[in-house]
Amino acid sequence: MPFSELYFNVDNGYLEGLVRGFKAGILSQADYLNLVQCETLEDLKLHLQSTDYGSFLANEASPLTVSVIDDKLKEKMVVEFRHMRNQSYEPLSFLLDKEKKPSDLTDPALITLSKPYSFSPHPPLMEAVNIAQTPAELYNAILVDTPLAAFFQDCISEQDLDEMNIEIIRNTLYKAYLEAFYKFCTSLGGTTADTMCPILEFEADRRAFIITINSFGTELSKEDRAKLFPHCGKLYPEGLAQLARADDYEQVKAVAEYYPEYKLLFEGAGSNPGDKTLEDRFFEHEVKLNKLAFLNQFHFSVFYAYVKLKEQECRNIVWIAECIAQRHRAKIDNYIPIF
Amino acid sequence: MESNLSIITYCTRNILICILNIIRFILLTQGWFSIAKARYSMGNKQVSALQYASEMEPLVYVETSVLEGGTAELKCERKENKTEELKSDTIEDIGAKETVSGLRRRINTIQKGVKEEEQETDPQVKTKAESCTPEQRDPLKWFGILVPQNLKQAQSAFKEVITLSAEIASLQSAILATRKEMQAQMKEKQEKTQPEMKKEYL
Numbered sequence: 094m095p096f097s098e099l100y101f102n103v104d105n106g107y108l109e110g111l112v113r114g115f116k117a118g119i120l121s122q123a124d125y126l127n128l129v130q131c132e133t134l135e136d137l138k139l140h141l142q143s144t145d146y147g148s149f150l151a152n153e154a155s156p157l158t159v160s161v162i163d164d165k166l167k168e169k170m171v172v173e174f175r176h177m178r179n180q181s182y183e184p185l186s187f188l189l190d191k192e193k194k195p196s197d198l199t200d201p202a203l204i205t206l207s208k209p210y211s212f213s214p215h216p217p218l219m220e221a222v223n224i225a226q227t228p229a230e231l232y233n234a235i236l237v238d239t240p241l242a243a244f245f246q247d248c249i250s251e252q253d254l255d256e257m258n259i260e261i262i263r264n265t266l267y268k269a270y271l272e273a274f275y276k277f278c279t280s281l282g283g284t285t286a287d288t289m290c291p292i293l294e295f296e297a298d299r300r301a302f303i304i305t306i307n308s309f310g311t312e313l314s315k316e317d318r319a320k321l322f323p324h325c326g327k328l329y330p331e332g333l334a335q336l337a338r339a340d341d342y343e344q345v346k347a348v349a350e351y352y353p354e355y356k357l358l359f360e361g362a363g364s365n366p367g368d369k370t371l372e373d374r375f376f377e378h379e380v381k382l383n384k385l386a387f388l389n390q391f392h393f394s395v396f397y398a399y400v401k402l403k404e405q406e407c408r409n410i411v412w413i414a415e416c417i418a419q420r421h422r423a424k425i426d427n428y429i430p431i432f
Numbered sequence: 433m434e435s436n437l438s439i440i441t442y443c444t445r446n447i448l449i450c451i452l453n454i455i456r457f458i459l460l461t462q463g464w465f466s467i468a469k470a471r472y473s474m475g476n477k478q479v480s481a482l483q484y485a486s487e488m489e490p491l492v493y494v495e496t497s498v499l500e501g502g503t504a505e506l507k508c509e510r511k512e513n514k515t516e517e518l519k520s521d522t523i524e525d526i527g528a529k530e531t532v533s534g535l536r537r538r539i540n541t542i543q544k545g546v547k548e549e550e551q552e553t554d555p556q557v558k559t560k561a562e563s564c565t566p567e568q569r570d571p572l573k574w575f576g577i578l579v580p581q582n583l584k585q586a587q588s589a590f591k592e593v594i595t596l597s598a599e600i601a602s603l604q605s606a607i608l609a610t611r612k613e614m615q616a617q618m619k620e621k622q623e624k625t626q627p628e629m630k631k632e633y634l
Contacts (some may be wrong), residue, residue, distance in 0.1 A: 163476045260577040307578035372473045372580065408472055415468040421461060 097283055101391035104182045109390070111180075112399050115173060116387060118145030120406055122430045128413050129425050134162070137414055159414045166407040174400060184281060188393050191274045192400055260313075264304065264321040271297055275325035284392035292382045292397070297326030298355065299375045305336045305345055306371070327352060354378070369427070377429050380405055384431070402431055435617040442610045449603050456596045463589035470582040474575070479583070483574045491571070492594055504605040508598040 102109075120128075124144055131137045134157040138150045149165050150157065178189045271293065278289040301322040308318050319337035322328075328336065328348075335348045349355040358378055362371040369377075379401065386398035409428035416425040471479045495507045572579060572587050 160476060160480065263576070264578070304578055307580060311577050313577060370469075411476060412468070412472050415471070419461065419464055419468065421465050424465075 098391040105185055105393075108177055108180055108185065109395060111177065112395050113387070116395075116399055116402070119402060119431055120144055120409075121432050125409065125413075125428060125430055128410070131413075131417055134159070134414060134418060137162075137410075137417060141410075159411060159418050162414050163407065163411045166410060170400070170403050170407065173403075177396065185393055185396065187277070188281075189396060191270075191277060192397055194270050194274075261317060261321065264300075267300070268321060268323040271300075271323045272325050281393065284389050285394055288386045288389060288392060288394035289397060292379075292386070292394070292401075294326040295379065295382055297323035298328045298332075298352075299379075301326065301328055301333055301336055302345060302349070302355075303372070303375075305339055306342060309341060373427065373429070376405060376408075380429055380431055405429060406431060435614065435621060438610055438614045438617060442607065442614055445603060445607045445610060449600060449607065452596060452600050452603065456593055456600065459589045459593050459596070463586045463593065466582045466586035466589065470575075470580055470586065473580050473582070479575055484571070494598060501609055503609040504602065506598045506601045506605075508595050 124140075127140050128137060131140060135155075138157060141150065142148050146166075146169065149169055150162065153161055153165070174189070174193070178186060178193075181189055275290065275293045275297070278293060279286050281289075304318060304321050315337050319333065322333045322336065324330075324333070332348055332351065336345065339345050339348065346359045349359045358374040359371065362369055362374045383398035383401045386392075386394040409431075412428055413425060416422055467479060491511050493509045493511070495509050497505045497507075499505050572583060575583060
């Protein structure tokens with residue numbers, strides 16, 4: 094609707110103010126320089142106390158491990174997210190729900206489909222998992238009531254489930270989710286669409302590249318691989334067709350040459366000791382796109398961008414913690430500074 | 433003469449074990465660092481104890497045997513797929529040198545991954561083959577099919593560490609045996625020269 098900026102604050106003003114406040118607490122370059130100089134994980138905990146994280150590790154038993162730090166970081170982010178979700182109206186609440194999906198997708202999907210192989214399941218679903226005898230029962234017991242069921246319609250059938258199919262199903266679900274999210278954002282229109290769509294297009298293209306590169310040397314066939322590429326990116330349709338035919342890294346790089354931003358990303362990456370990996374370059378580009386969301390006001394992308402930037406911050410802190418814990422400080426500066 | 437030879441063997445074995453230990457340490461740190469990198473791109477919970485069952489069949493066995501001279505010999509044996517050929521040149525209990533080279537030959541042939549229909553009927557190896565499960569699952573597949581390169585690098589580093597550890601352990605036992613030999617020879621030498629000295633005095 095016209096002049097939507099005038100009406101935005103009625104429903105969403107508090108939350109936009111809140112998320113911008115949270116954004117100001119994201120660790121800066123100076124904070125990272127402090128963290129990098131820590132000698133032990135206890136030092137790291139001390140330095141994190143002076144940031145927005147505060148004493149979130151105060152009640153943890155020593156010795157501190159990297160996985161505990163990771164859990165606590167995620168917990169803090171989840172608390173903030175839940176607060177925002179609880180205060181939100183449509184359409185923001187719908188967007189926030191969509192944003193929560195990726196992490197929800199992998200756990201239940203994996204549990205459902207790998208029951209025959211007795212993986213150790215996620216604790217809350219333990220009882221349901223023990224009762225159900227087949228994946229179909231699991232689906233009926235757990236997933237059919239969740240919003241994930243819509244995505245399962247396309248690809249679930251009673252097929253022979255092995256690791257290949259689990260991987261295919263997991264990626265097909267993610268593709269369906271991403272395309273649905275993209276459609277939703279374009280339907281919102283306005284500044285939200287202008288800022289969200291480039292981010293989601295990049296996500297789709299990045300998944301296409303990573304799936305292609307990781308599938309070299311595995312039993313995934315080219316046709317199956319092509320079915321996993323999301324269609325909402327810049328690579329659709331030509332780039333995806335070429336990627337489906339690629340056999341090695343050089344051919345993937347050749348496909349990227351046709352797209353200026355991706356050409357730059359591939360140029361900076363390499364597998365020599367001093368270079369950044371391609372995935373690092375993708376993360377960097379993602380951070381750049383997400384930062385752009387904060388330049389506009391009265392739109393919903395700030396929420397998505399905030400969550401993504403917070404995830405990257407968690408990754409950074411966990412990376413620094415791993416380098417400290419393993420006493421392997423050579424690559425400790427490989428984190429991606431955000432602000 | 434004999435004592436000189438055993439001293440030389442002792443020293444070279446010590447140097448060799450130091451070198452192997454250094455290599456093993458480097459490989460271990462590389463392996464764990466690759467896992468940290470894989471966790472960075474995949475997520476910490478995607479590469480953790482949640483991905484594997486709490487009980488499982490091992491893929492690599494350590495076979496111990498005692499050689500002449502009392503030294504223990506440890507060999508790593510990897511479970512083969514039923515369709516892969518189990519080599520006939522199994523390591524025999526001849527001597528430390530030959531077993532080490534035999535082990536190296538065996539590793540090379542395993543890595544070439546020759547697939548043949550028939551199995552070797554060598555009795556020692558057959559018992560191992562009978563205990564094979566019908567499906568051999570690569571532990572890499574616990575984390576999915578499309579795993580980043582870092583995880584594959586970590587797996588190969590850890591595989592090398594396993595075989596190296598067995599070699600180091602057998603070398604260690606050989607060193608202890610050589611040391612005992614040396615000490616025995618030193619004692620003999622002392623006893624020989626002492627009566628001669630007594631003769632001179634008298």
